[in-house]
Amino acid sequence: MILTPEQQAIYDGSKGETMAKVMKTLVMYGDAFEAEKLVPITSKHNHLVTSFGLKVMAPVYDLMQQILDAGVASGQTFSVDPRPLDKNVPANFLQNLVFRKFMYTKQDFYEDQLNKLGLMDKDAFSCTCYMDEMGNKPQKGEVLSWAESSAVVYANSVLGARCNRNSGIIDIMGSIVGYVPYFGLLTDEGRKATWVVRVQTTKKPEAQLLGSAIGLKVMEDVPYVFGLDQWIGKELNDAACAYLKDFGAATASNGAVGLYHIDHLTPEAVEQGEALIAEGAREYIIDDAELARVQANYPVIWKNPDAKPKLCFVGCPHLSLEQLKDWTVKIEAELKKNGVSKVVIPTVLTAAPKVLEAFNKTEYAARLKAAGVITSYICPLMYMNNPLCKTMPVITSSNKLRTYTSARYYTDQEILCAITNGGK
């Protein structure tokens, strides 16, 4: 990699040993991808993936402390993934004990570190930092040093920003030096599609199931998707953006997709069309049978596969304001149809703190509460990722949550049915 004189000086220690190690990390990271240079980060804010004070992550907090002690913190403020705990979410005595006395014992300490490192504000905790309410929405063409797989794939695909699938720690290191290695999804060549996906279903495919199928097939490659615009339209409105948020999260967690193009819809596909497809791209056809095959292959790891669900999570990644309203209306309608007034399975809808704040100002908030549904800013994945929850039958419409935990995946309609009449 060729460094500028300023970058080389940092590498050689002009700004101290810690800064030199940060620069060395980025250079080695770039060298692994034959990056020829570092390019400036141009976004206003960064986004970090590590929001949890897990005891086992002590080496991460030690490293952050080295950065703080050396006084080399980033000039860029940042948002970060959701907090792992919320007292509003149902948990028994033992779970609370494990969460607070064993797992997340470093939470306060780590949040103090985040504040010192440049957290945007006390509510800047969400995997959907790009929601208008959250204030961290990059512009098309901006270069980012973000992590969080669902946010990176959204920023690249729907917003047209440029960001690699950076790991936690690499995210803040790029921000500290102000540069990221130029490779992969930062380059025009790296944004070309090496897969053509043709959606040939007879109805609108579930976002999280379609994303899962594509992620499992293309792994980290870039897919160009035909046929989806007939179901979600040719305009990036609230509904289309919410669909693509959930679709993208599944591509990124079930595979390693960092960018997708949707014909006639996402910005680069609208501008460049099929010119984005690389020569020799492979083809994947998705019909109803293929989606059914993918869903049937998800492992069910509940001890008793017929157990009655004890909890339901919706909102991984976090829901948008319009999705919260939409769920409210649908839950009310299903409750009415089934002749009951409240959900029959404890149900938690998760969204960003500032999205919840906006939602709570609408009439829908009281209606959702009356239906017995809980709202929370929590990260369901962090709540579920422990042996106690592994033995608990939890259902979800999130394919990301299914991938990492024992939660069982159902479509949105199946979830509605389950929480309003027990799935009968």
Next chain:
Amino acid sequence: MREFQGRVVTPGEVTAEAIVTTQGFNTLASLQMPLQFGDKEVKCSDQNNEELHGKPLIGKALCLPQTIGSTTGGLVLYCACALEKNPACMLFANHIDSLAAAGAVLADVWVEKVTMPVVDCLGDEFLQYVKDGMTITVKENGVVQVND
């Protein structure tokens, strides 16, 4: 015995027993639970990976196409190295992905006592040939010897 020539991502020499996955290795799903709850063998906790689920990973030569999943993957790998709960080496059939590269580089730069050689670009034939239990020797120059 067969030899495969790969590209050195982080250098080192080691001999270890192979453990193989032909599907993407989800680092968070595989490692966080055993690290968090003190599993000394670091048995893979990814229920979506039938080849590895329940098998010990610590000290093994992990042979894989690439890693997938959450962008916490790199820092989870870094923590595994810092806590000395890491595989002996990671051997990629494909070009390394950004998350695994981050974990390997972070460990190499920031963890003093770690030695986890990482070699990539070993090719599809490597993954077709290597099987669980074979003895693998990684050389400083990226040569990987597989003894059946």
